[in-house]
Amino acid sequence: MTTMTLAKALNAGLRKAMEDDDKVLVMGEDVGTLGGVFRITDGLQKDFGEDRVIDTPLAESGIVGTAVGLAMRGYRPVVEIQFDGFVYPAYDQIVCQVAKLHFRSQGRVHVPMVIRIPFGGGIGAVEHHSESPEAQFVHTPGLKVVACSNPADAYAMIQQAIHSDDPVVFLEPKRLYHSAKADVDESAPPAPLWQSRVVRPGSDVTLVGYGPTVSTCLDAATVAAEEGRSVEVIDLRTLSPLDLVPVQESVRRTGRLVVVHEAHVTLGVGAEVAARVTEECFHSLEAPVLRVGGYDTPYPPARIEDAFLPDLDRVLDAVDRTFAY
Amino acid sequence: MTTMTLAKALNAGLRKAMEDDDKVLVMGEDVGTLGGVFRITDGLQKDFGEDRVIDTPLAESGIVGTAVGLAMRGYRPVVEIQFDGFVYPAYDQIVCQVAKLHFRSQGRVHVPMVIRIPFGGGIGAVEHHSESPEAQFVHTPGLKVVACSNPADAYAMIQQAIHSDDPVVFLEPKRLYHSAKADVDESAPPAPLWQSRVVRPGSDVTLVGYGPTVSTCLDAATVAAEEGRSVEVIDLRTLSPLDLVPVQESVRRTGRLVVVHEAHVTLGVGAEVAARVTEECFHSLEAPVLRVGGYDTPYPPARIEDAFLPDLDRVLDAVDRTFAY
């Protein structure tokens, strides 16, 4: 049992995966000597060498595209995209190549790679450094997409993602890198990667988040409890496949559901959760599924990002509104 | 009044827009001498010259990126992406530059450009030639996204899109280019661009489509009518902004809604329609909103694309299922 920040947990998980399998490579901009701009790969190049921790030229399509080739040669590349907003130059390689190679080859080609993306806002950054691009990957068949929300999950999930024979987009809530600290039991058997999880049980309304919004949901549950409302909170963890089994089970009890993410509301993951849960639990719902997310505007300047991001008040307001139907 | 295919209507609309405003440029791969692989720009270079109808190097990011610069210099570039599956190399320019420049500049910079994308399947093509990438653009604030479904709309909408001071992603149902034929009244006042439209009134259930699926919905309505079911069909036309006013008005009457598109179901536009309509019409809905779309697999080989694409049977089945609740 070690106390770790989320950043440190990812670092430890990466290290463990590299120790366990010498086919695991880390690559990206500044991941070597510098240890990444967030220090997630700190010390790895020193210990595993330049061949396994690869500082790349400044070109995201090049990074992902060469990682595809490395994967075809039997390696397991773990690619770091420096910030969410810089994944787009690699979009073609991710969506048309990484996602499709297994399918196109009738299962003959495996592309076991992990694309790590620090995502989300709330760190006072300049533009393009606070994006939430996950919906687009969830919409793309052939990719798996997960998001961690706490150090213990981060430690286990990064290893599980690396171990997966399928390509995984791995979302890291950058806002929590250094603020989220927790005891991590490195020897505990990890929860299955492809499952969401109830993180706080409740009976009146269901709140669903992932990545950075899980803690917002938990805070909301605490406040709501003071007002006598019992809120169940679910951490989706996996966005593709989208595990809605616990959500549906919960909604059948509570009849009310609010989904929270930082991505823009329109066609954010909440849209899919709402559509599916409504289809599955139509007669259980007392109110429509409500969504709290970033507005449908570009991410605003940092001084007003708090107004843009879903916060405690907006989540609680949505909870209230589900009781107004 | 002229009888035109959808392809010819687009060609005529482009020609008209170029005649009306000499700042309008057409650019893309093979749009000049060849007139585009679908001949949508046929004859334009001959009549407007190489400076206004620009054959570009083979690089989509380059095409869109230089179009941004041309727009900043006061031009109105109409960019052709040769096939849906080749828009991804330009994704960064579209999502991070085209979509954001107006916002970033506090309204000072205008990027009046149109990105034409032949989209959808059903033409027996090889891979990457039958994609439906619209959801990703709808999820991106700053872009407007429209889809035409018939020659008259095509003729009017392309001109309206070019006339818009905002960037517009213009989706063309390539399957209908040469098969959809209709009388086009070039002098008729066009319907507003940013509105969806009831194309067949009905009272029992609402069917929503856009682009290539509108005709599927109309066919379904005809068959359903024979079975005594009155189906209202709505052509969305505009996906961003998403005009759901006629849909909600319809659903309040019918209580049942099915959305049909070729894009993958998960986080396709149908998810947003379902989430919003459920929120707005919660107490009117007799059944959950159902979605019929491409499965969540990569687009399959052409020989089995008919099984992948939403067809009459699947739409009718979904209609039936809405009556089972």
Added chain:
Amino acid sequence: MTDPVFGPAPEQAADPELVQLLTPEGERVHHPAFDLDFSADQLRGFYRDMVLVRRLDIEATALQRHGELGLWAQLLGQEAAQIGAGRALRPQDFVFPTYREHGVAWCRGVDPVQLLGLFRGVDQGSWDPNEHNFALYTIVIGAQTLHATGYAMGVQRDGAVGTGDPDRDTAVVAHFGDGASSQGDVNEAFVFAASYNAPVVFFCQNNQWAISEPFERQSRIPLYRRAHGFGFPGVRVDGNDVLATYAVMQAALQRAREGQGPTFVEAYTYRMGAHTTTDDPTRYRLSNDVERWKLKDPIARVEAYLRRNGLADDAFVAEVAQEADVLGERMRRECHALPDPAPRDIFSRVHVEQTPELAAQQAAYDAWVASFEEVG
């Protein structure tokens, strides 16, 4: 940067040098840097390869005309470039093709019938890339050049370069066209290959056209010089000369295997056919040009050389023609017999580990199909 074989990068202003070993008239010429002795068997082999590959191409084109294929991308005119490049490979080398490398596929032992699936619409590539060391065709222009570079970086990590063991040292080939040279991905591949000195050969078939766009739209200087801007050698070879292409590729592949890094080879050739069977080149190019290039036919010059030097006679030529007939007949027969895929299989091929979502979609699909069977 000066290379013992490729020499220093030519001056930008100088005329492009075209490496040639066999003239269009079938005369053997010599080149100071790229010269090889070819055995009679080798020469006859090249002839046979090219004739068979041309037949493969003609046959597939005909199959498309008869509605058996949805599309076909012809290689007509590019036989020498592809056979020269393909025959210079060692078994352990790995190739990343575009959609037009039927001749290279042939050299890699991919059955011609297997090439038809993608174009017939029954699959998206039916051979096992690892069995043939030949990746699937890539349609998104340029994407495969990065895969090749990454694969070559893997080869380096495996210690399979510069060991001196001819069965171990491995080169990787990235195929692409003149049009593709404009794509960001291709130029990023140059950056990565140069930065890591990866054992990859960039083999560009400059067939003068990217659909309707002439080569000049993509570059105002000869393409092989692009490499000089990235710090590695580039050379232009007569792509209609199978001997020269073979010789240059052999040298370039050997450089890669020895750990000397990337090379750019521009095979200067001509797309004699349409871009694909849906294209109509009369809209954008002069038949005169095509006629001029006919005089440089890759097969005719080898046949002329073989005959003139008594290395082949009518009997040999007839024998190869006969072999081509057999191949053509088999392609027709087996193409018709290619089975459609089972729609239900698409759900289980998306991932190595199927997701519950797709399992559910598969089950729903099965039930849907069964519902018709019940009715029917």
Added chain:
Amino acid sequence: MTDPVFGPAPEQAADPELVQLLTPEGERVHHPAFDLDFSADQLRGFYRDMVLVRRLDIEATALQRHGELGLWAQLLGQEAAQIGAGRALRPQDFVFPTYREHGVAWCRGVDPVQLLGLFRGVDQGSWDPNEHNFALYTIVIGAQTLHATGYAMGVQRDGAVGTGDPDRDTAVVAHFGDGASSQGDVNEAFVFAASYNAPVVFFCQNNQWAISEPFERQSRIPLYRRAHGFGFPGVRVDGNDVLATYAVMQAALQRAREGQGPTFVEAYTYRMGAHTTTDDPTRYRLSNDVERWKLKDPIARVEAYLRRNGLADDAFVAEVAQEADVLGERMRRECHALPDPAPRDIFSRVHVEQTPELAAQQAAYDAWVASFEEVG
């Protein structure tokens, strides 16, 4: 391809030639192709510009340390490159910067305080690009090089090249860094610029670092040679020499304005500070290197030259220093006063024509804010 001024592309094997007009010691040297006579006023102007711009940079760095800015990208060490490039512009020229071109912004008349907004988080660029012919900063590496090329294509279409009218003929500048040279977009910009012979100058400040990655990771040959691979001239200039940078840029801009097409100018310089204020360069580079580059300081050499030649005295230097103090004081004061944007405005800035959806989100936002006011 041979250019009267830039000459033919240098041999790949040759040593890179560094254009220099003023040595680090402040001695005036001459160059056969790029030489100019500078007036005393011009030289003093360069000095003043560089001192003020350095002060601007130091002040902004301090503002960041005091929590007034979220981030700052320092230009320290790159003053000569930016002032040389900026002062060579004519009013009608148009510039596409990265995020570090504070010196160029200065030359374009953008108020230093306006540069702070992006880094303070109150806006994403506050100046009017069309007022200053200076686009907004671009953070996504390389994207602006395509915008610059497209803008230059627009200039061509406007007939604003090669007319001989000095107030009409227009050049466009694309700024980028050594790291950016690896991006697909930048190389596509080279392709388009060459293909259309667009009036654009690619001005690369090779400051040796892309965050922690040394220049050698991006290219194994001098960067200016990249242009030769695309068929247009490239030249390396001492980026710490304001005279040389000015002279080379003037020539390159003039080429563009005259319709002779694109040029690549590599300003060889050094990032003396951290990448940004959040970076810690001690983790990846030797302080020795930094010390060596200190000897090449861009300002010191101009001051030495001015003093040695009696073109400036203590009074002049003090006067400029005083001006810098005033600037610094004003920046501090006005930075504090920069207002936060109104959240409700984000909904009306997304499009020229607001959508009903955003109007509704704006109304809901207003109601939400009002609900707190009622409560409070």
